Amino acid sequence: MQKQKNTMAQSIEPNIAQLGNSWLTQYHLPLRLEQESVNTEIDKALAEYYSKNGGVGGNRVDAKLLLQDKNQDWYPILIEYKGYKDKLIKLDASGQVENKTAKNDPNFKNINGFAVNGAVHYANALLHHTSYTDIIAIGMTGHKDETGNIHHQIGVYFVSKSNLGAGQKVGDFTDFSFLAPNNFDAFIEKVKTLALTQEELDRLKEQKEREIDQSLVKLNNDIYQNEKGLGENDRVYLVAASIIATLGIPNKVPVLDKNELKSQAFVGGRDGDILISRITAFLNEKKLPQDKKDLIIRTLSNTLLTENINKVENGESQLKRVFGKIVDDLGIYYKIGLTTDFTGKLFNEMYGWLGFSQDKLNDVVLTPSYVANLLVKLARVNKDSYVWDFATGSAGLLVAAMNEMLNDAKNSITSPQELAQKEISIKAEQLLGLELLSSVYMLAILNMILMGDGSSNILNKDSIKDFDGKYGFGKTDQKFPADAFILNPPYSALGNGMNFVEKALNMMNKGYAAIIIQNSAGSGKAKEYCKSILEKHTLIASIKMPVDIFIGKASVQTNIYVFKVNEKHHPDDVVKFIDFSNDGYTRTNRKKATNNLKDTNQAKERYEEVINLVRFGKSKLNIFTEKEYYEGHIDPKNGADWNQTAPIDTKPTITDFKKTVSDYLAWEISTLLKQNTPEDELGKP
Incomplete structure (x- = not known):
C-alpha cells in the first residue's frame, strides 16, 4: 500500500527573510534584525505594546530600519516575513487591513498569521508610544514551486497619523530597491501623495x-x-x-x-x-x-x-x-x-456612574457628534465665522464648529502660509465658550487642547449673570463679534434654557443660530422668552428630533430651532416645520454592544436633506415627503406655536370616492355570488 504524502506545506520563512535581508544589505542600509536595537524610543514602544498573540510586550520585528529623506525627516521601516503562499495580507470587506474583529478587539489571528497585518500592528505600536507619525510597514511572504524555485510577494503600506493608523497601500513592488538611497526620496514623495477619500x-x-x-x-x-x-x-x-x-x-x-x-x-x-x-x-x-x-x-x-x-x-x-x-x-x-469630541465621550462614560436625578441628568447630557455637526451646518458656520456657545459642556459643539471652519479653510485657501495663519486665527480668536461647572469646564479645556488648542476663550463663567460679551483672552477689551450661535442648554434653566438663547441672540448683530432644546420650550413653557426673542429675531425652522436621541442618558422630546439674527419676525415669514423623528439611525442602549448607533435608513442622506430644506426650502424634498415637511406661519405674539406639523387634509378627493364605490361594488358582487352558489359547489374548480 502506497504511503499518503503529507500535504501540509512547510514554511520557507527563513528563505524569504534571507532574500529580503540580502537586498537591504546590498543597498548598504542600516538593517537591524529581530533582536537588535534601532533606538531606545522604538525598542521601548515595541516592548510595551501588546504582542501579536495578545500578551503584553515582546513584539519582535523581523527587520527594522530608520531612514531619513532629503528633508531630514525620519521614517521607521518595519518588515515582517512569512513563508506561505497565501499569507501576505488579510483585508476586510472595505479593503482595509483587517486587524480588528467585529467587536473592535485586536484580531490576533490575522495579526499573527499575515505578513502585512503583523507589520501594520508593529507600526501602530510606534504611533501609540513614540513621536514618529509616519511609518512604512512592509510584509513579505513566498513559497516554493514543484521545481524548488522561490516565488515571493511584497506588500508595502503607509501607516500614519493622517490615516488614523489604518494603513494605505503605497504601490506594487517586486523587491526592496525603493528603500535604496537613490530611490528613497522618490518613494517618500509617492507616499506623501496618498490620501484617503472622505x-x-x-x-x-x-x-x-x-x-x-x-x-x-x-x-x-x-x-x-x-x-x-x-x-x-x-x-x-x-x-x-x-x-x-x-x-x-x-x-x-x-x-x-x-x-x-x-x-x-x-x-x-x-x-x-x-x-x-x-x-x-x-x-x-x-x-x-x-x-x-x-x-x-x-x-x-x-x-x-x-x-x-x-x-x-x-x-x-x-x-x-x-x-x-x-x-x-x-x-x-x-x-x-x-478630530472627535474625545472628552465628551469621556464625560458621558465617566458620569455614567453618577446617581443623578433625571432633571440633573438632563443638565449634564452631551450632544451626540452627528447632532453637533447638524447644528453647526444649520448655523451656517464657515472659515470666517465667529462661533459661541453659552453652555459649552465638554465643548463638543465648539469642536464640531472648529472642524467645520478648518475644513472650509483647507478647501478654499491655496496658500500654505495664509492657511496656517487662518488656522491660528480660528483656534485663538473665532471660538468662545462659557461653562459654569468647574469639573465640566476642565473637560472643555482639555477637549480644545487636544484639538490643537482652541481653548483660549473657553471661560469658566455664568453666561447669564457674568458674561459681558468680551473676549476672555487676547483682545479682552473687545467684544467677541459672534455671528453663529450653537447651544444645547441645561433644560432646568429658565424657559428650558431659552434664557441663554435670548441673551446670546441679543448680543449679536448678524448671523444665524441653531439650538437643540426640550420642545416644551416652543409650546408654552418658555412663552415669554419666545415672544421676546421674536421681537428682534426670526424663527426660520423648527425640527422635531427623534425622542431617543439621548438614549441611555435622558428621555425627552427635543426640537432644533433655527434663527436668523437681528431681524424681527414678521407674521408673514415662512417657518419650515420638519418632522425628523425618523432620522435614519437605529439606537440601542446595550452596555455590551459594540455599536449602539446604526445607520439603517439613509441617515447621512437624511441629515444632509434637512440642512438643504432649512436653507433652500421645498425644492430640496427628496427622501422626505410633504407629510414630514411643512411650510407654515407662527404668530410672533403667541410664543407657544413653534412645534407645528403638516395639516392632515380630511376632505375626500374624487379618487377616494371612486375607490370607495369600487370596493363596495366588489363586496356586493362577492356576496351575491356566494348567496346563489350551493354550499357544496363552493371551492370546486
Missing part, C-alpha cells in the same frame, strides 16, 4: 470612535472596580492630567513617560509632583492666560497631590498605576489626532 476617512473615524467608546468603558470599569478611593471627579481629572502630560510639545516639552514616575515618597518627587510639573511646563508653552493656568493647576492638584494617590505600596503608587492604564488604553486615539 468616505474612507469617515468610515475609519466611525470605527475609531467605536473603539474609543469601548476603551473608555474598559478603563472606567477597571478604575471603578480595582482602584479604591477615587471619586467620579477624580477619575475625570486623572484622565485629563494624564493626557495633557503625555501630549508634549516638540523640542520644548517632552512627553511624560510612565517610567519617569518613580513612586518616591518625598514632597517634590512624588508621582503627583512630577505630573503637575510637566503639565505646568505644557501650559506655559501654550501661553494660556495666567488665571486660567492657575485654575487648571489648582483643580488637578486637588486630585494629583493627595496623600492616598501618592502612597507607595509594593514599589508603586496608585497614581502611577492608573496613569499607565490611561496611556495604554487611550494614548493611540489622541496621538493620531482624531
Whole structure:
C-alpha cells in the first residue's frame, strides 16, 4: 500500500527573510534584525505594546530600519516575513487591513498569521508610544514551486497619523530597491501623495470612535472596580492630567513617560509632583492666560497631590498605576489626532456612574457628534465665522464648529502660509465658550487642547449673570463679534434654557443660530422668552428630533430651532416645520454592544436633506415627503406655536370616492355570488 504524502506545506520563512535581508544589505542600509536595537524610543514602544498573540510586550520585528529623506525627516521601516503562499495580507470587506474583529478587539489571528497585518500592528505600536507619525510597514511572504524555485510577494503600506493608523497601500513592488538611497526620496514623495477619500476617512473615524467608546468603558470599569478611593471627579481629572502630560510639545516639552514616575515618597518627587510639573511646563508653552493656568493647576492638584494617590505600596503608587492604564488604553486615539469630541465621550462614560436625578441628568447630557455637526451646518458656520456657545459642556459643539471652519479653510485657501495663519486665527480668536461647572469646564479645556488648542476663550463663567460679551483672552477689551450661535442648554434653566438663547441672540448683530432644546420650550413653557426673542429675531425652522436621541442618558422630546439674527419676525415669514423623528439611525442602549448607533435608513442622506430644506426650502424634498415637511406661519405674539406639523387634509378627493364605490361594488358582487352558489359547489374548480 502506497504511503499518503503529507500535504501540509512547510514554511520557507527563513528563505524569504534571507532574500529580503540580502537586498537591504546590498543597498548598504542600516538593517537591524529581530533582536537588535534601532533606538531606545522604538525598542521601548515595541516592548510595551501588546504582542501579536495578545500578551503584553515582546513584539519582535523581523527587520527594522530608520531612514531619513532629503528633508531630514525620519521614517521607521518595519518588515515582517512569512513563508506561505497565501499569507501576505488579510483585508476586510472595505479593503482595509483587517486587524480588528467585529467587536473592535485586536484580531490576533490575522495579526499573527499575515505578513502585512503583523507589520501594520508593529507600526501602530510606534504611533501609540513614540513621536514618529509616519511609518512604512512592509510584509513579505513566498513559497516554493514543484521545481524548488522561490516565488515571493511584497506588500508595502503607509501607516500614519493622517490615516488614523489604518494603513494605505503605497504601490506594487517586486523587491526592496525603493528603500535604496537613490530611490528613497522618490518613494517618500509617492507616499506623501496618498490620501484617503472622505468616505474612507469617515468610515475609519466611525470605527475609531467605536473603539474609543469601548476603551473608555474598559478603563472606567477597571478604575471603578480595582482602584479604591477615587471619586467620579477624580477619575475625570486623572484622565485629563494624564493626557495633557503625555501630549508634549516638540523640542520644548517632552512627553511624560510612565517610567519617569518613580513612586518616591518625598514632597517634590512624588508621582503627583512630577505630573503637575510637566503639565505646568505644557501650559506655559501654550501661553494660556495666567488665571486660567492657575485654575487648571489648582483643580488637578486637588486630585494629583493627595496623600492616598501618592502612597507607595509594593514599589508603586496608585497614581502611577492608573496613569499607565490611561496611556495604554487611550494614548493611540489622541496621538493620531482624531478630530472627535474625545472628552465628551469621556464625560458621558465617566458620569455614567453618577446617581443623578433625571432633571440633573438632563443638565449634564452631551450632544451626540452627528447632532453637533447638524447644528453647526444649520448655523451656517464657515472659515470666517465667529462661533459661541453659552453652555459649552465638554465643548463638543465648539469642536464640531472648529472642524467645520478648518475644513472650509483647507478647501478654499491655496496658500500654505495664509492657511496656517487662518488656522491660528480660528483656534485663538473665532471660538468662545462659557461653562459654569468647574469639573465640566476642565473637560472643555482639555477637549480644545487636544484639538490643537482652541481653548483660549473657553471661560469658566455664568453666561447669564457674568458674561459681558468680551473676549476672555487676547483682545479682552473687545467684544467677541459672534455671528453663529450653537447651544444645547441645561433644560432646568429658565424657559428650558431659552434664557441663554435670548441673551446670546441679543448680543449679536448678524448671523444665524441653531439650538437643540426640550420642545416644551416652543409650546408654552418658555412663552415669554419666545415672544421676546421674536421681537428682534426670526424663527426660520423648527425640527422635531427623534425622542431617543439621548438614549441611555435622558428621555425627552427635543426640537432644533433655527434663527436668523437681528431681524424681527414678521407674521408673514415662512417657518419650515420638519418632522425628523425618523432620522435614519437605529439606537440601542446595550452596555455590551459594540455599536449602539446604526445607520439603517439613509441617515447621512437624511441629515444632509434637512440642512438643504432649512436653507433652500421645498425644492430640496427628496427622501422626505410633504407629510414630514411643512411650510407654515407662527404668530410672533403667541410664543407657544413653534412645534407645528403638516395639516392632515380630511376632505375626500374624487379618487377616494371612486375607490370607495369600487370596493363596495366588489363586496356586493362577492356576496351575491356566494348567496346563489350551493354550499357544496363552493371551492370546486
